[in-house]
Amino acid sequence: MQLIGMLDSPYVRRVAISLKRLKIPFEHQSLSVFRDFEAFSHINPIVKAPTLVTDDGVVLVDSTLILQYVEGISAASLLPENSQTQALRLIGLALMACDKTVQIVYERTLRPTEKQHQPWVERVVTQLHAAYGELEKSTDSLTCNPLMQADISVAVAWRFTQFYTADVITPEAYPQLAKFSAQAETLPEFVSTPLD
Incomplete structure (x- = not known):
C-alpha cells in the first residue's frame, strides 16, 4: 500500500499514524498537492491528499473512507465496541477543527490580503473555537491507553492547529x-510521524 501526501496535512498524518497503530505496512510518498501537482496527478488525477493506493492498485481518497477501508482489512479496530457514538462525536469535532484551520490557513496564504473577507474569517474562527471548546470538555474520554481513533484524530488536529494558527487557538485557552x-x-x- 502507498500513502500519498504531506504529513503537514492532518488528514494524511491521521491515516499514517492509524496505519502504524494497526501495524499495517505501507510506503509513504511525501508529495505536495501544490509543489508536486503534476507528479501527484499521475497517481491520482484529482490530486487529493491523502490518497491511498491499495495493494490491488485501487486509489482511495478521504481520510475517513481510507480508515474505513483499512479497518476492514485489519484484525483490529480503532473504534471502541462500547462507546462508538462518543468516539465518532470526538472524531467529528476533531475533523471539523482541521477543516476550519485549513480554511484559515488558505485564507491567509492563498488569498491576497485586500481580498480577505473578515466576516468570513470571524465566522470560521468562531466555529474553530466551538469545536475546541467541545473537545476541551471531553478530554476525560481521551486516554491513549489503548491508542484509539478519537485519540489520534484529536491529537493530530490540535498539533496541526497549533502549528499553523497558534495565534487563534492558544494552549492557555484549552x-x-x-x-x-x-x-x-x-x-x-506520533514520534515516527512528525508534522514538520
Missing part, C-alpha cells in the same frame, strides 16, 4: 487539550 496532545505526541506512532 489546557486539557494541550496536555493531552503533548502526551500523545510522545507515543512511538
Whole structure:
C-alpha cells in the first residue's frame, strides 16, 4: 500500500499514524498537492491528499473512507465496541477543527490580503473555537491507553492547529487539550510521524 501526501496535512498524518497503530505496512510518498501537482496527478488525477493506493492498485481518497477501508482489512479496530457514538462525536469535532484551520490557513496564504473577507474569517474562527471548546470538555474520554481513533484524530488536529494558527487557538485557552496532545505526541506512532 502507498500513502500519498504531506504529513503537514492532518488528514494524511491521521491515516499514517492509524496505519502504524494497526501495524499495517505501507510506503509513504511525501508529495505536495501544490509543489508536486503534476507528479501527484499521475497517481491520482484529482490530486487529493491523502490518497491511498491499495495493494490491488485501487486509489482511495478521504481520510475517513481510507480508515474505513483499512479497518476492514485489519484484525483490529480503532473504534471502541462500547462507546462508538462518543468516539465518532470526538472524531467529528476533531475533523471539523482541521477543516476550519485549513480554511484559515488558505485564507491567509492563498488569498491576497485586500481580498480577505473578515466576516468570513470571524465566522470560521468562531466555529474553530466551538469545536475546541467541545473537545476541551471531553478530554476525560481521551486516554491513549489503548491508542484509539478519537485519540489520534484529536491529537493530530490540535498539533496541526497549533502549528499553523497558534495565534487563534492558544494552549492557555484549552489546557486539557494541550496536555493531552503533548502526551500523545510522545507515543512511538506520533514520534515516527512528525508534522514538520
